[in-house]
Amino acid sequence: MPLALAAPGPHGPVIHAANRAAELAGARIGARAVDSRAICPALRIEPAEPDRDAARLARLAFWARRWGPWSTPDGDEGIVLDITGTAHLFGGEAALLAGIQAGFARAGLTAGLALAPTRGAAWALARFAPGRPICTDPLPELAPLPVAGLRLSGETLLLLRRLGLKTIGDLAAIPRLPLMRRFARAAPSDNPLIRLDQALGRLAEPVQPPEPAAEFFAEARPAEPAMAAADWLPGLLETLCARLAAADRGCRRLCLSVFRTDGERRDIHVAMAAPARDPRHLLRLFDGRLERLDPGYGFDLIRLAAEAVEPLEPAQPGLDGTAPPGLALARLVDRLAARFGNGAISRPLPRDSHVPERAETPGDPLVAAPPPPARADRPIRLLTPPEEIRVLYAIPEGPPARFVWRRQTLRVARHAGPERIAPEWWQDRPGTRLRDYFRVEDDSGLRLWIYREGLAHDGRGGPPRWFLHGIFA
Template identity: 55%
Template sequence: MTARRIVSIWFPRFPMERWMRLRKRRRAAPPPDGPLALITDGPKGPIIHDLDEAAREAGIRKGARAVDMRALCPTVHFEQADPAGDKAALEKLALWARRWCPWSIAEGGSGLLLDTTGADHLWGGEAAMLADMEARFGALGYGCRIAIAPTIGAAHAFSHYGESHTLCTDPAADLAPLPVASLRLEPDTILLLHRLGLRRIGDLMAVPRLHLTRRFSRSELVANPLLRLDQALGRTDEPLTAPDEAPPFHVQKSLAEPIVDPANHLPDLFRQLCAFLLEAGHGARRIRLTVYRTDGEIGRIEAATAAPTRDPAHMASLFRERVEQLDPGFGFDVMALEAIAAHPMKTVQSDLTAPSDDTLDLPRLIDRLTNRFGDAAIYCPLPYASHVPERARHNGSSLAKEAMAAEDKAKERPLRLLDPAEEVHVLYAVPEGPPAQFVWRRRPHRIARYQGPERIAPEWWRDRAGTRLRDYYRVEDATGRRFWLYREGLHGDGRGGEPRWFLHGLFA
């Protein structure tokens, strides 16, 4: 089993770098020379949210009141921060980071976590992968510190307090020199540990657990150094919970140079995806193409199918015209194809010795029509969960693909129903027997053969009291025409007078 590997990426100056990046993109005038700080509302007035290097050298501190920092450095220039925009940008960056692996989330307000287990070989190893991450984030204007470790706690500790590009394999030994603050504890707990003489993680590991358990057993997670230590060492599981689950069928292609047209690379991606689907015995019902742009943006298009498919040519036909919707920006260098919905699919024999199987013709026609005109433009009958035929078959659906889930019983009934059913005059041999002759629209029909009855009881949860049951017959007259008749009610059922006969449908 592959050992778990977690990458922690920390952007120490993310709000300021994002502010600079936005001004550059908008071609705004540069800020005045001198120290620069971003401010946001605090409980007692504006406080420092982030600052540049000049402000840091002038003694300005994050979290301090802006008025106090103005007194310390009168030349400082303040700009309004955008914490909500920073959070949204970081979450967007977490999606863009999936170019390296399927799982990534934003951590806090200034970092990312990636589960790269089993993905480093695609980038030439862990060291090359971390170097690629740093280079690409740097090209976007974000400086970062990166570390990889077997646990989230260890990766976070090294990215924030260790050396960048740390490749940790043994947390118990590698974490010992780091300060206890790297365990993601609250300030009061860190201060208490310092007073106890526990400044390094190694000092904490040397203390008998019983002594610390008595002191911190009832503390919350951010105030319990033992729980945080166990998470960092892998003694307690800490899953990386992404907002959306990674699709089970995923293929990706990295390009040597950015491109603007993905058409030439799509056939190979579809063949790879279909190979994975075939191996698992599944077919795709919804497919998503994602392109990762060099400017930190992503583009996505999706296509759905009426029935599970693993035909590369059919998949390619669904995307052939839609790739023009993608905005390439300055180009993209990574493409990913995912089957975000897949169902089990049987293998169908299609050689000359097998009987013809045209069951996929209708789904593919529906796919082509909906791909060109949209789901809302395609209508077809949709079976509805009801025993009463007119309720089960009168509904239509603009989602044409759902019509492929028709019940087998619907095939025994006529596709064309009369709405409403038309009353007919019937002659029959015995009171409860099949009809012998009926008159419909003033024209007599002598019945040559019949099949039935099929009894359908009223739906008590929907029909009003006194509704009578129906006995349906499939009949054929002497000329070969086929009809669907039903008798409403029985003799002596106490729900009305004599039974009545109705013609409800015509067979083709």
């Protein structure tokens, strides 16, 4: 029986979807329902339910993960599945596609399938190529297909047809500059050049599947719409941490969600430097953040979920009641990151280099590891970049006796060195000069780390230059 689903339109119901019999009878998606029934009097029209269709498609996409670990709905009528590294488990790519089609058939569904190196190429081949194509080189396979295979809007497709570009091969063959000017203001999802590059693999378009439901969570449902989440948070943390402790787990990331009565949802995320399940510590990470949560007309559900969970065995405190080593540092990092933001906190990571400014690099702020051990002959604070100093009098083969730094004239009372550091030939430019470092102290006790760049008559530039690189504590 010809069957079509109708959705509200500007001038009455329009065809939202149709089965094969309805399409053969003349029903077209987007046409008015009364016109389609006039063409085919036997056409049966039912109201469309897009929300239920989307929920069904999401469940179907999750069910399709039996053929690959990542899958997600693709628009209103498709599923994209990443099968990287899994085809051999099903007897090869051809056998995998046949098995997928058989699985959908057992569920009472028909599906157009295609396998390609890119998401855009697979989308076009599944809808416009016959059979179950397996693509290895996108451009030759996509060239004869219509430009509608690039996932463009109707207005853009009409414009391309008026320009004489009917196939993807026609679009790929013409110069890009005129099209770049014409579609400069188009959205990325409706730009034919961007869509072409995605289909050919020139631009990345990774699959972003929805995250699975949290394994550890706690919920509260107020009897009446509530306005403040702070009243419910301590109890939720106690419940969540008890569940984590029962499974010997700790959380690295928490999400507090409030579901408002108007259908909106608001989230607050906090992250930890190390796995934790102490309710008092986790509660402090929400200080000053709950006030920025807009409750609207109130919320009727509050949910606290552990989004990242790791094993955490019970730790024995010391005989004096002190916490295990490293725990205090991790909690300090958590509090600082919660107050100032993750980007404001960093720690140095050691690098295999003897050049001082390359020996460390900023690391992950949410990793509570001790900093690399400091050398006694190196200052803790380095100037970036080193500041050039003007030498008034220099000791032969030694440091300057007097020099000017930041408009101050300093006299060297004591010094130690030199420590010679040669250039790293595998990454420095040719002609880079060596350095001779000195630790100097002036009359007031200020201890500085200075170096001479180059030697006289070394053939790598003019006279040596002096710089101040660090200040000792």
